[in-house]
Amino acid sequence: MTFKPLNENDIVNTRTLLHEAIPLTGSIISGSYVTNAAPDNIKYYPHGMFQTVYDYPYASSSANHVFDVTCGFSSQSALVAGPNGMETKKNNIYGQMAQLLVGYNATGSVQLFDEDGNLFDPVGDKMKEIFVVPFSRLLVKDEIKKETFQMILDVDTHATTQPFTNTLTISDLGASNEYRVNSPVGEYGILYAEDNSSILDLVNHGNADRIKTVDSVDYLRCGLIFYQAGIAVLTGSVFGNLLTTPLAGATSEIFYNDGSNDLGIDDVFASSSIDDCGSSLLHRVQNIQFNNTTELNSTVYFCRVNHNEFNYSSNPTYLENSRVRVKTQSTDEPVSYITTIGLYNDRNELLATAKLSEALKKSPSTEFTIRARLDY
Amino acid sequence: MSYFELKDNDVFINTIEANPDYFFYIHSGSVYLNNHQHDDGNRDATALGVDPGHISLFEYNVDRPLSERIYPFITKSGNKETFKTVSKTSWNTQYNYDGQVIAGSYNLSASISRETMSSPSSKLRALRSALNHYHFWSSSFEYSNYQSDVTMINIPSIFYGSSLKKGQVNLKMYLEGQLVAEATDENRRGELVSNNVVVGTVLYDEGILLLTGSSTISQYGTNQTRDLRWIDFGEHMFDTSNMDTDHLSASFGLNMQGVSQIQNMTILAKAPEGMLNHSNNPTYLQADVKPLEQYHTSSYEYIEKNRKVKNVVHSEQAIGEPPFQKETYISKICIYDKHRRLIGVCKLATPMRKSEAKEYLFKMKIDL
Numbered sequence: 001m002t003f004k005p006l007n008e009n010d011i012v013n014t015r016t017l018l019h020e021a022i023p024l025t026g027s028i029i030s031g032s033y034v035t036n037a038a039p040d041n042i043k044y045y046p047h048g049m050f051q052t053v054y055d056y057p058y059a060s061s062s063a064n065h066v067f068d069v070t071c072g073f074s075s076q077s078a079l080v081a082g083p084n085g086m087e088t089k090k091n092n093i094y095g096q097m098a099q100l101l102v103g104y105n106a107t108g109s110v111q112l113f114d115e116d117g118n119l120f121d122p123v124g125d126k127m128k129e130i131f132v133v134p135f136s137r138l139l140v141k142d143e144i145k146k147e148t149f150q151m152i153l154d155v156d157t158h159a160t161t162q163p164f165t166n167t168l169t170i171s172d173l174g175a176s177n178e179y180r181v182n183s184p185v186g187e188y189g190i191l192y193a194e195d196n197s198s199i200l201d202l203v204n205h206g207n208a209d210r211i212k213t214v215d216s217v218d219y220l221r222c223g224l225i226f227y228q229a230g231i232a233v234l235t236g237s238v239f240g241n242l243l244t245t246p247l248a249g250a251t252s253e254i255f256y257n258d259g260s261n262d263l264g265i266d267d268v269f270a271s272s273s274i275d276d277c278g279s280s281l282l283h284r285v286q287n288i289q290f291n292n293t294t295e296l297n298s299t300v301y302f303c304r305v306n307h308n309e310f311n312y313s314s315n316p317t318y319l320e321n322s323r324v325r326v327k328t329q330s331t332d333e334p335v336s337y338i339t340t341i342g343l344y345n346d347r348n349e350l351l352a353t354a355k356l357s358e359a360l361k362k363s364p365s366t367e368f369t370i371r372a373r374l375d376y
Numbered sequence: 377m378s379y380f381e382l383k384d385n386d387v388f389i390n391t392i393e394a395n396p397d398y399f400f401y402i403h404s405g406s407v408y409l410n411n412h413q414h415d416d417g418n419r420d421a422t423a424l425g426v427d428p429g430h431i432s433l434f435e436y437n438v439d440r441p442l443s444e445r446i447y448p449f450i451t452k453s454g455n456k457e458t459f460k461t462v463s464k465t466s467w468n469t470q471y472n473y474d475g476q477v478i479a480g481s482y483n484l485s486a487s488i489s490r491e492t493m494s495s496p497s498s499k500l501r502a503l504r505s506a507l508n509h510y511h512f513w514s515s516s517f518e519y520s521n522y523q524s525d526v527t528m529i530n531i532p533s534i535f536y537g538s539s540l541k542k543g544q545v546n547l548k549m550y551l552e553g554q555l556v557a558e559a560t561d562e563n564r565r566g567e568l569v570s571n572n573v574v575v576g577t578v579l580y581d582e583g584i585l586l587l588t589g590s591s592t593i594s595q596y597g598t599n600q601t602r603d604l605r606w607i608d609f610g611e612h613m614f615d616t617s618n619m620d621t622d623h624l625s626a627s628f629g630l631n632m633q634g635v636s637q638i639q640n641m642t643i644l645a646k647a648p649e650g651m652l653n654h655s656n657n658p659t660y661l662q663a664d665v666k667p668l669e670q671y672h673t674s675s676y677e678y679i680e681k682n683r684k685v686k687n688v689v690h691s692e693q694a695i696g697e698p699p700f701q702k703e704t705y706i707s708k709i710c711i712y713d714k715h716r717r718l719i720g721v722c723k724l725a726t727p728m729r730k731s732e733a734k735e736y737l738f739k740m741k742i743d744l
Binding site: 023 | 661
């Protein structure tokens with residue numbers, strides 16, 4: 001065994017971005033695991049502040065946490081709360097999410113979610129009623145890849161037989177180049193709803209600066225996606241006045257039926273429990289998909305074996321009858337076989353070993369650069 | 377936020393040794409892992425997306441049909457990074473220039489496998505060095521013992537970690553549900569012993585069992601009389617071809633423990649008395665004074681109104697405010713490197729109230 005010091009030109013750090021495509025079809029979210037009234041893959045809690053979606057019945061050890069769903073509205077919202085005491089919880093949810101995701105203003109007040117990310121604008125474009133979807137860290141990994149998030153929602157009237165006849169596609173259009181950095185939790189992008197089949201009310205609620213037109217298709221802002229935090233925030237208006245036919249609760253414009261009542265989106269936010277509110281959203285998800293990113297850091301050690309180095313071995317098996325085993329005549333070239341590279345620190349303590357899949361024959365007539373890569 | 381330097385005695389690294397226990401039961405061509413029944417999925421043929429008797433790496437695509445599975449991909453770039461399954465030739469020829477996606481797949485699985493040989497195969501020849509290495513424990517590892525009729529059982533390392541645990545490998549053979557033979561490495565030197573006879577060996581680090589016992593233990597079968605020998609262990613594992621109803625009489629059990637070492641770093645962070653009693657958080661100050669709204673300004677000066685620290689001292693009395701003391705709530709501890717770059721955050725489940733008179737020692741652990 002021979003030591004050879006590595007100099008700074010022999011060590012290089014690299015970073016690789018590994019991505020995963022994450023499809024979350026609506027069939028995972030609702031419908032596949034219903035044995036009784038409640039789906040087995042959705043966990044409801046006694047506190048009723050949010051619900052958790054798993055990809056398999058959550059009592060199974062194989063189930064993976066997929067995302068949570070909750071909703072809330074700001075105390076500045078015009079909604080009038082119903083009698084079931086949900087207002088405080090929904091205000092708290094909104095406040096907690098806003099503290100976390102958009103922080104405080106200069107006076108120490110919690111800021112409101114803003115459709116275009118302009119938090120200094122005190123009045124315009126505030127999202128006061130929101131659905132929040134925090135995705136599992138298992139799926140998000142280091143971050144959601146920008147401009148890959150897509151969610152397809154059913155925005156037709158409540159239907160029990162044929163859902164997804166009228167859908168809205170929401171995506172973080174153009175976010176690769178146009179993301180915001182003024183959040184305490186990192187970068188975020190703006191979610192846009194695509195105006196397919198003219199279902200968005202671009203006339204009344206889409207003044208020019210709220211509409212984005214790409215390839216002659218109009219898009220309307222409807223939420224935010226926080227990439228490192230892995231949280232999507234969706235305005236409640238996506239089922240309300242952003243649509244040409246808001247799901248307001250009239251006879252043919254029902255957002256949700258809680259078993260006995262036909263409710264509009266405002267009724268659900270104001271009066272229904274957070275669990276009902278979340279369930280109503282889950283039943284309207286046709287598909288969610290995004291790509292995640294994992295940073296793989298590597299250090300590559302270039303171990304340079306010159307022609308006049310490492311040609312002998314101190315292994316006991318190198319000698320036979322006090323003669324070098326691989327030499328038959330004294331004039332033969334010395335030969336060794338490199339099997340392992342040990343990486344030592346400056347105190348000569350062994351830190352890592354790299355094994356070659358097959359031994360490398362080394363003689364004075366050959367030179368190698370062996371590339372040992374350490375991933376972490 | 378205050379910085380404290382960690383001293384030598386504040387950081388130490390332990391190694392935890394875990395012994396994962398696995399039981400494989402082999403019957404009629406099927407392998408059952410830890411006695412788990414095959415779990416049919418609702419949306420896919422199997423819940424885990426791998427064949428019965430296999431372990432699923434990451435258990436990622438649970439009950440997902442092929443078209444809906446999560447898959448990894450990287451973008452081809454000058455770094456020349458790719459998946460191990462993509463050959464250098466494919467990388468050079470099939471993904472155009474930079475920017476094209478190279479996709480992989482999940483639902484990687486592993487299980488035990490069985491191979492029989494009447495003369496040393498290339499795999500057995502490759503194990504010759506390993507057998508020599510174990511030879512000082514027992515002459516049963518002599519390579520010449522494996523020249524004919526050897527059954528090799530291969531256990532992938534995902535099941536055991538760094539090595540099989542000595543003394544914890546146990547093989548059982550059953551006929552019609554009755555235990556007829558058992559072999560263990562009770563001597564902890566790699567010999568599989570059944571009725572004081574060595575019937576095989578265990579290569580602990582490699583996760584390989586080599587069975588050589590060829591004497592008849594029992595006979596079974598109605599269509600045809602068959603011998604049951606140790607080299608028949610695991611017969612028809614994952615392979616139902618040439619299997620008849622006689623084979624259903626025999627079943628096999630393999631129980632083993634592994635050795636898996638996990639390095640664990642413990643960091644002790646002290647919150648000394650008389651320190652860490654001030655916070656720069658906005659909520660640490662009373663909110664009734666708004667610095668951007670309540671200030672004095674003239675041609676010569678700009679003076680913000682003084683803000684008071686909020687009194688959060690706990691009191692059992694409902695009436696009256698308790699005497700002011702500087703108190704904070706410690707909610708998280710951050711670890712920085714020597715360049716003051718944040719490298720880790722430890723959050724407390726419940727914030728700890730820190731008054732000037734109190735001191736705490738926080739013990740943080742992280743698996744390396």
